[in-house]
Amino acid sequence: MEPENDRDPYPWIIWYIWKARNDKLFRGIDRDPGDLVRHAESECQAWHNARENMNTVQVIQEPQVLSLGDICMIDGSWTSMDQFSGLGWVWKNSRGNIQLMGTRNLRRRESALHSELEALKWAMETMLQHSDCQRFSTDCKDLITMLTEPQVWPNFSTELVMIQTIKLCYSDFKICCTKNRKYDS
Incomplete structure (x- = not known):
């Protein structure tokens, strides 16, 4: 073989x-x-x-009705003084109802951006296992920039390669930036 x-x-x-x-x-x-x-x-x-x-060539049938679709909102928390970083994601359906959520506590990552990337990676892996959700949302503008211009962020190349590899499993991956008014200032 x-x-x-x-x-x-x-x-x-x-x-x-x-x-x-x-x-x-x-x-x-x-x-x-x-x-x-x-x-x-x-x-x-x-x-x-x-x-x-x-x-292989894939033929995808477009739905006849307009749907906002599912979305997975992600976030990472990090402070230089804490021993741990926090990660979280929430998967909501097109009506805004929570379908599944996850939180995780890990040893503190190198930076806040590392925590955001770790949260995205974990959410992407989980969505592949539990849903057909293709849309993600973050409150971190730098994360969006990192995904669109990875060459500008050489210190994150290993993490970005992992994200790009997981992205191959998605037929229509999208990520947008939204402000988390409820928790972030």
């Missing part, structure tokens, strides 16, 4: 074990082994699906 057609997840698992080892050694972050294996397998599957989608 040619290497590009080999769907064996073991190289992916080994790679994520190596990354988890580095996180443990250099950042003090422990990863759950079961989550690590599941994540590696899903990344392997997503990569192969994205490659197949690039080689």
Whole structure:
């Protein structure tokens, strides 16, 4: 079997074990082994699906009714004094009803933008598993700029490559900037 057609997840698992080892050694972050294996397998599957989608022509039926569609709103929190960063997302349907939400507490990231990117990555991965939501919203204008002009942000290249890889799984990914009037000043 040619290497590009080999769907064996073991190289992916080994790679994520190596990354988890580095996180443990250099950042003090422990990863759950079961989550690590599941994540590696899903990344392997997503990569192969994205490659197949690039080689096939897809015909998408447009709906006959106008719909605002689902949206996933994301946010990250970060302060230089806290030990942890916070991530959150809320998936709402076209009527504005909450369908699913998630919050997570992680060791403090390098910057507020790193937290925002981590929140987007997590929300994108979760939406792929639980919905067909294609639209995302953030209150961080720099995040939008990073996604449209990644070459201007070389310090975030690793994170942006991960986002771009996940984006391949979306047929019509969109992200917009909205002000979170309720919580942000």
